[in-house]
Amino acid sequence: MTETRQMFDEMYGFSDTAREPYANYADWIALEEFANLKRKSAQAEKLFRLTGITFNVYGVEEETERLIPFDLVPRIIAAKEWQTLSRGIEQRVRAINAFLHDIYHRQEILKAGRVPVEMIAQNEAFLPQMIGVSPPGNIYTHIVGTDLVRTGENEFFVLEDNARTPSGVSYMLENRETMLHMFPELFNRNKVRSVSQYPRSLRRSLAACRPTCSSDHPVVAVLTPGIFNSAYYEHAFLADQMGVELVEGHDLRVVDGRVAMRTTRGYQAIDVLYRRVDDEFLDPLNFNPDSMLGVPGLMDVYRAGGITIANAPGTGIADDKAIYSYMPEIVEFYTGEKPILKNVPTHRCSEPDALAYVLDNLAELVVKEVHGSGGYGMLVGPTASKKEIAAFREKLKARPDNYIAQPTLSLSTVPILTKAGLAPRHVDLRPFALASPNGVEIIPGGLTRVALKKGSLVVNSSQGGGTKDTWVLED
Amino acid sequence: MRLKISHTTSYHYDAPVPYALQQLRLRPKSRAEQTVLSWDLSVENGHQQLSFEDEHANTVDLISFEPGVSNITVHCEGEVEVTDTNGVVGKHSGYVPLWLFKRATPLTRAGSQLRALAASLERTENDLSDLHALSALVLERLPYSTQQESAELSAEQALNVGHGVCQDHAHVFIAAARHLDFPARYVSGYLMMNDRVDQDASHAWAEVHVDGLGWVGFDISNAMSPDARYVRVATALDYHGAAPVSGMRFGAASEALNVKLQVEQRQE
Numbered sequence: 011m012t013e014t015r016q017m018f019d020e021m022y023g024f025s026d027t028a029r030e031p032y033a034n035y036a037d038w039i040a041l042e043e044f045a046n047l048k049r050k051s052a053q054a055e056k057l058f059r060l061t062g063i064t065f066n067v068y069g070v071e072e073e074t075e076r077l078i079p080f081d082l083v084p085r086i087i088a089a090k091e092w093q094t095l096s097r098g099i100e101q102r103v104r105a106i107n108a109f110l111h112d113i114y115h116r117q118e119i120l121k122a123g124r125v126p127v128e129m130i131a132q133n134e135a136f137l138p139q140m141i142g143v144s145p146p147g148n149i150y151t152h153i154v155g156t157d158l159v160r161t162g163e164n165e166f167f168v169l170e171d172n173a174r175t176p177s178g179v180s181y182m183l184e185n186r187e188t189m190l191h192m193f194p195e196l197f198n199r200n201k202v203r204s205v206s207q208y209p210r211s212l213r214r215s216l217a218a219c220r221p222t223c224s225s226d227h228p229v230v231a232v233l234t235p236g237i238f239n240s241a242y243y244e245h246a247f248l249a250d251q252m253g254v255e256l257v258e259g260h261d262l263r264v265v266d267g268r269v270a271m272r273t274t275r276g277y278q279a280i281d282v283l284y285r286r287v288d289d290e291f292l293d294p295l296n297f298n299p300d301s302m303l304g305v306p307g308l309m310d311v312y313r314a315g316g317i318t319i320a321n322a323p324g325t326g327i328a329d330d331k332a333i334y335s336y337m338p339e340i341v342e343f344y345t346g347e348k349p350i351l352k353n354v355p356t357h358r359c360s361e362p363d364a365l366a367y368v369l370d371n372l373a374e375l376v377v378k379e380v381h382g383s384g385g386y387g388m389l390v391g392p393t394a395s396k397k398e399i400a401a402f403r404e405k406l407k408a409r410p411d412n413y414i415a416q417p418t419l420s421l422s423t424v425p426i427l428t429k430a431g432l433a434p435r436h437v438d439l440r441p442f443a444l445a446s447p448n449g450v451e452i453i454p455g456g457l458t459r460v461a462l463k464k465g466s467l468v469v470n471s472s473q474g475g476g477t478k479d480t481w482v483l484e485d
Numbered sequence: 486m487r488l489k490i491s492h493t494t495s496y497h498y499d500a501p502v503p504y505a506l507q508q509l510r511l512r513p514k515s516r517a518e519q520t521v522l523s524w525d526l527s528v529e530n531g532h533q534q535l536s537f538e539d540e541h542a543n544t545v546d547l548i549s550f551e552p553g554v555s556n557i558t559v560h561c562e563g564e565v566e567v568t569d570t571n572g573v574v575g576k577h578s579g580y581v582p583l584w585l586f587k588r589a590t591p592l593t594r595a596g597s598q599l600r601a602l603a604a605s606l607e608r609t610e611n612d613l614s615d616l617h618a619l620s621a622l623v624l625e626r627l628p629y630s631t632q633q634e635s636a637e638l639s640a641e642q643a644l645n646v647g648h649g650v651c652q653d654h655a656h657v658f659i660a661a662a663r664h665l666d667f668p669a670r671y672v673s674g675y676l677m678m679n680d681r682v683d684q685d686a687s688h689a690w691a692e693v694h695v696d697g698l699g700w701v702g703f704d705i706s707n708a709m710s711p712d713a714r715y716v717r718v719a720t721a722l723d724y725h726g727a728a729p730v731s732g733m734r735f736g737a738a739s740e741a742l743n744v745k746l747q748v749e750q751r752q753e
Contacts, residue, residue: 131588138585140540264506310534313539313545315537
């Protein structure tokens with residue numbers, strides 16, 4: 011590769027020589043035969059098919075279940091880099107939980123004028139039923155997936171805080187398993203921190219959030235919407251790995267003031283419910299009455315202190331993309347510290363000046379729906395056609411408060427294995443944090459998503475992205 | 486004034502119900518204008534599962550049906566001492582921010598008729614008299630009639646029907662008040678009608694937050710502010726959040742409701 015790099019590459023930086031964390035790996039791959047790597051890649055795919063790790067893609071009818079492509083070149087993070095990232099994530103998770111407690115109680119941050127009242131008052135994610143509710147340890151978001159991107163050696167940005175029900179952790183674990191299986195020698199050459207403790211940590215963290223009515227050995231269960239959900243595999247996987255029950259709404263009843271699951275020995279009360287069902291569908295008695303997925307009365311039991319719901323209902327108020335733009339203020343307000351991790355500068359289209367700017371610069375910007383996720387309904391200006399931009403302009407004008415816009419960041423790249431050899435592709439990173447009254451634990455690793463199409467900046471699996479193993483090196 | 490209340494709600498089903506839950510908001514609270522001297526709540530054919538205080542400080546009881554029953558009865562009985570405060574309930578308290586009471590709900594969304602009604606109100610310098618005028622306007626536009634079209638109408642639907650019960654009056658008034666930028670809420674409770682002991686049903690009215698006064702009650706149906714004959718039981722953004730009974734059940738049985746309510750004055 012002789013051309014000058016325009017974008018930061020995790021393996022090479024802006025140069026031709028491998029960066030320090032990749033030094034060992036670069037030596038190794040230089041000696042590997044391409045045919046051998048291709049064979050390993052095919053083997054990996056076969057392994058994934060065998061474990062059954064698949065992902066449903068919404069809106070693709072003939073292809074409801076497919077494999078997320080796995081690329082065997084890892085994303086490697088140096089110990090020092092990780093130290094900064096994990097400190098920054100912890101700070102953010104603490105701030106988000108403090109924010110959620112405040113928003114559902116005294117609303118000091120609104121009274122102080124640091125976040126405008128309208129941001130909450132007109133936000134559909136604000137859940138009145140959570141007002142005055144203080145879950146154990148005042149932890150509202152127990153499992154957080156913080157999406158990070160990088161544009162240079164020391165340039166990390168938080169792209170979004172997934173504080174509702176972040177998914178993807180099963181890929182972090184399976185990707186590592188696969189790499190260990192196929193390239194054991196690499197793990198002798200490189201001191202890579204383990205991620206396999208995640209299910210244990212998750213269970214411990216959830217147990218620490220048990221309600222006061224629980225015994226010292228709390229019963230934890232995973233609530234899934236069922237087999238048709240795109241992340242069903244992950245729900246089943248996590249329940250299995252934690253050694254807890256996987257339940258659906260119709261398995262649960264309110265019994266003696268608790269939420270209980272049917273077992274062969276009668277009903278057993280659940281202390282902590284790790285739910286992977288959205289707020290709206292969680293409880294047909296209290297929310298959407300048409301929901302078939304939820305548990306009638308769950309919210310009543312929760313409010314009476316009879317169960318912990320992780321993540322708490324109403325956490326969406328902290329991670330929508332309009333609130334995101336206030337995260338620097340939120341971090342400072344509750345921690346008294348400057349944010350360690352930067353936000354991407356964000357234009358709130360609800361503000362007339364910002365809207366005018368965004369409309370004038372659509373071709374350069376990324377525009378996202380405030381409540382959107384999965385890469386749906388977004389515009390990537392630089393790669394969009396004139397027609398797409400024109401169509402988006404109309405949508406934006408019709409409902410400006412539904413959108414935010416950000417500059418198009420030149421996301422860092424990591425090589426992937428293509429038919430023609432190694433080639434750089436853009437990546438992001440989603441580390442997973444667990445919050446409990448005992449503190450915040452961040453698993454050294456995460457989900458690296460990679461845009462497989464050359465030049466593409468959309469890494470979402472629903473948009474054809476793939477994943478990589480993520481290595482955090484020991485000191 | 487000391488009021489003795491006896492309130493029985495019975496549901497009958499034409500088939501056994503395998504599983505059902507009901508949320509009850511049937512416990513009045515002692516507060517400045519009312520003192521609850523005694524209050525008992527009992528359920529026949531059901532289990533009390535739990536109780537909690539909701540965001541509006543209403544006490545909520547969650548009850549489940551005994552499996553397979555085809556009727557259930559909820560009975561409340563107690564005595565409440567009420568002071569006349571000319572409808573003034575007082576300062577806002579609790580964590581619910583006042584702006585939430587300006588939020589339209591599905592039952593109080595302002596449609597074209599509602600907006601027209603609100604626009605027809607002649608505003609003065611005096612919010613309180615404007616709100617009394619609005620209350621009169623709502624009753625004029627929606628004369629009282631027990632000929633109910635369906636159990637749960639939105640404010641706009643009620644305006645389409647052209648007449649209504651206390652619940653409809655409260656919803657239209659609340660929707661209009663919110664449209665005029667007042668925080669407003671729904672109140673469910675009891676009213677002792679002067680000429681009788683047996684009342685048709687529990688009552689509903691509205692409260693609006695007026696600067697300087699705090700929450701003020703408006704009984705639109707009776708064109709007055711609540712006095713010592715009114716017992717406040719629950720408040721919320723609309724009927725949904727304050728309903729004496731709201732539930733859900735499995736099975737296809739259809740439901741018949743019977744309410745027996747007595748409110749009478751007790752000599753002290």
